[in-house]
Amino acid sequence: MGITQRARGxxxxxxxxxxxxxxxxxxxxxxxxxxxxxxxxxxxxxxxEIQMASGVGASDVSxxxxxxxxxxxxxxxxxxxxxxxxTVSCYRGTENLPITSLRVxxxxxxxxxxxxxxxxxxRRIVAGEITTSDAYAExxxxxxxxxxxxxxxxxxAWAGMAAALSVLLGGGTTPPxxxxxxxxxxxxxxxxxxxxxxRGLPVFFQQTVGxxxxxxxxxxxxxxxxxxxxxxxxxxxxxVLLSGMTVVGSMQDAITGYNVTAAGRIAELALTSAGLIxxxxxxxxxxxxxxxxxxxxxxxxxxxxxxxxxxxxGLLELPLQGLAGAATSACFAVASYSPPRxxxxxxxxxxxxxLVFQLMARLEFNPIFASAIATTMVGxxxxxxxxxLRIPALVVAVSGVAPLLPGxxxxxxxxxxxxxxxxxxxxxxxIAAATGLALGAGVVLGEFLSQPVRTGxxxxxxxxxxxxxxxxxxxxxxxxx
Numbered sequence: 001m002g003i004t005q006r007a008r009g010x011x012x013x014x015x016x017x018x019x020x021x022x023x024x025x026x027x028x029x030x031x032x033x034x035x036x037x038x039x040x041x042x043x044x045x046x047x048x049e050i051q052m053a054s055g056v057g058a059s060d061v062s063x064x065x066x067x068x069x070x071x072x073x074x075x076x077x078x079x080x081x082x083x084x085x086x087t088v089s090c091y092r093g094t095e096n097l098p099i100t101s102l103r104v105x106x107x108x109x110x111x112x113x114x115x116x117x118x119x120x121x122x123r124r125i126v127a128g129e130i131t132t133s134d135a136y137a138e139x140x141x142x143x144x145x146x147x148x149x150x151x152x153x154x155x156x157a158w159a160g161m162a163a164a165l166s167v168l169l170g171g172g173t174t175p176p177x178x179x180x181x182x183x184x185x186x187x188x189x190x191x192x193x194x195x196x197x198x199r200g201l202p203v204f205f206q207q208t209v210g211x212x213x214x215x216x217x218x219x220x221x222x223x224x225x226x227x228x229x230x231x232x233x234x235x236x237x238x239x240v241l242l243s244g245m246t247v248v249g250s251m252q253d254a255i256t257g258y259n260v261t262a263a264g265r266i267a268e269l270a271l272t273s274a275g276l277i278x279x280x281x282x283x284x285x286x287x288x289x290x291x292x293x294x295x296x297x298x299x300x301x302x303x304x305x306x307x308x309x310x311x312x313x314g315l316l317e318l319p320l321q322g323l324a325g326a327a328t329s330a331c332f333a334v335a336s337y338s339p340p341r342x343x344x345x346x347x348x349x350x351x352x353x354x355l356v357f358q359l360m361a362r363l364e365f366n367p368i369f370a371s372a373i374a375t376t377m378v379g380x381x382x383x384x385x386x387x388x389l390r391i392p393a394l395v396v397a398v399s400g401v402a403p404l405l406p407g408x409x410x411x412x413x414x415x416x417x418x419x420x421x422x423x424x425x426x427x428x429x430x431i432a433a434a435t436g437l438a439l440g441a442g443v444v445l446g447e448f449l450s451q452p453v454r455t456g457x458x459x460x461x462x463x464x465x466x467x468x469x470x471x472x473x474x475x476x477x478x479x480x481x
Contacts, residue, residue, distance in 0.1 A: 036132065037074060037099050041088050043136045044068040044077075045103040047118055048086045050143060052105045054115040056394060057252035058261040061086065064122060071125050072132055083264025110336035112395045117142040119392050147337050154335045155190045158240055161331035161402070162186035165236040168324035168354060168403055175228050177221075182236040185217035189237065204275040210241050211279025219287045231411060234280065239407030241276050242436075243332055247405075248397050251440030280411070281418045288419065318358060325354025329399040342395040345386060349378045349400025357404055368431070371404050372438040379446020397443045404439055406432040 044065040051061045058081040065088060069077040076091040089100040121138055124130045130138070147154075163179035170178060189210045196206050214237035215230075222230040250269055253262035329350025333343045353374045360370035382396030409432040416425030 034099070036072075037090055037092075038101070039132055039136065040069060040072040040074055041077075041090060041099065041101040043072075043132060043139060044088060045086055045101055046136075046139055046143065047122065048081070049103050049105050050114060050118050052081070052083075052086065053108045054110065054112070054394070055108075055249045055398065056115070057249050057256065058082075058258035059252065059256040067126050068122070071128065081258065081261060083261045083268075111147060112333065112336050112338040112342060112392065113148045114142055114145070114337075115392050115394070116339050116342065117145075120390070123390070148339075149337070151194065154337065155187050157331045157335035158190045159183035159187040161243070161328055161335065162236045162240050164324050164327035164331060165239050165403070165407070166232055168321060168328060169232050169235055169408055177226055178232055181218065181221050181227055182233045185214045185233065186237055186240050188217065189214050189241070203272055207241060207272050207275030208279040208282070211238070211276040212283040213279075214238075214241070215280045215283035216287070219283065219291075223291060231415075232408075235408040235411045237407075238276065238280065238410050239402070239405045242273070242405050242407060242410075243402045247436055247440040248394070248401060248443050249440075251437060252444045255441070255444055277410070277414060280414050284414065284418045318355060321358045322351040322355045325403040326351035328403040329353075332402045333395060333399045336395075336399075338395055338399075339391070341389055342386075342391045342399075345382065345389065345391060345396045346399030349382050349396045350403050352381060353378050353400050354403045367409075368435050368438045371435050372442040374404060375401055375439045375442030376446040376449075379443040379448075380450045381446075383447040383450030393447060397447065401439045401443060404435075406435040409435060 047068060048061045048065045051064060052058075061081050062079045065079045065086070066077060069075075069088070069090070074090050078089045078091070080087040080089075083105075085102055085104045087100065087102045089098045091098050118139070121130075121135060121142065125135055160183065162182040162185070166178045166182040192213060193206050193210055196209060201209075215234050218227065218230040218233035218237070221227040221233070227233060247269065250262055250265040253259075253265060326347040327350075330343055330347035333346035338346065356374040356377050357370050360373060361367065365373075378400035379397055382400060383393050386393040386396050409428060413425045413428035413432060416422040416428060418425075
């Protein structure tokens with residue numbers, strides 16, 4: 001009897017009708033039709049592409065894409081962001097294959113007007129104010145729109161940035177001709193760089209030509225007694241050439257766990273910096289061979305300038321430093337095609353960074369620590385105010401960092417290595433690199449700390465979802481890995 005019951009149980013478990021019924025059960029979300037899914041994924045990828053091209057961190061891009069797909073009824077999408085491509089896969093249940101789309105990020109250029117337009121579109125999408133087709137059409141308009149003003153205006157802005165930096169570095173001892181020479185050489189470098197870029201020359205060689213050209217102009221002005229020293233003019237041009245690099249985005253990716261993207265950004269940063277260094281060293285070497293060390297005299301020496309802060313006689317110099325910092329950041333924002341409102345915020349961020357750094361320098365804090373504290377203040381204040389004004393916090397962050405980029409420390413290291421043959425230049429170069437990393441880390445930390453303040457300490461919004469320089473503020477309901 002017991003054997004018969006067990007046999008019947010085995011037959012019941014192997015009943016084919018039950019097996020077929022189990023297979024007919026489909027687990028997964030209720031999704032729109034395939035054409036709508038493809039359109040939503042394409043829209044999200046295009047938005048992410050513009051963000052990546054503008055220097056937005058991978059975590060922000062991932063959060064933005066997830067928010068867009070959620071808003072249009074695709075709640076189960078996985079996003080993979082690396083430096084050169086973005087992949088989105090939409091899960092469609094156990095019986096259907098996922099739909100996966102990929103987009104390669106090819107062109108990278110700073111156009112903060114385009115980024116601001118995308119930010120506004122993202123807010124409308126998340127709020128449910130626009131359909132998928134209308135959002136895609138508006139995104140096409142944003143992506144195809146020309147720059148808001150001619151390239152010549154951007155060239156003048158780069159020149160103004162170099163002039164402001166020369167005042168920031170020189171303080172009360174700035175020679176009268178230094179801002180003019182720095183501005184003229186920067187304008188020349190920008191126009192030459194534009195021609196080389198149109199010819200398809202790699203960025204490494206563009207930076208090499210820019211560094212050599214800027215250094216040669218400064219040395220020529222010193223040799224003809226137009227300038228009493230060439231060091232500050234070269235340092236100002238180095239900062240201008242460094243300012244377009246993604247220091248903030250690199251540190252944000254590294255801190256938030258997007259290590260592949262961070263490695264790609266850091267590799268690009270190191271390569272372009274190496275090109276700039278090669279150009280400056282080449283110009284210094286040729287000047288020494290042609291003119292000789294006696295003719296150049298002390299025009300290249302920066303030993304008395306310390307780590308980038310001049311020993312100003314009193315606090316009366318601080319207003320000048322604040323104005324120079326504000327002008328530096330404002331000119332950088334204009335050169336990056338920023339809209340008017342972010343431009344004002346960028347100027348305020350530059351003034352804060354310059355003032356905090358100079359105050360801490362007078363209190364004899366370490367320059368690296370002072371740089372980190374100054375940019376933390378920029379990230380915190382910019383993160384709180386930028387969201388209230390509905391402007392990208394990234395614009396304020398990147399522009400606010402510009403006055404503190406280690407251009408003078410970089411030049412000093414190159415002078416020690418190429419002119420003096422002093423191995424100590426390597427340690428000075430490492431200090432400059434550490435300063436750059438501290439700038440990026442400080443901005444990311446400040447933006448992270450600003451989140452509870454700017455969200456009103458709400459129950460959900462109080463959750464710190466990580467640094468947010470762009471895209472939706474509210475964290476998604478699931479963790480972004």
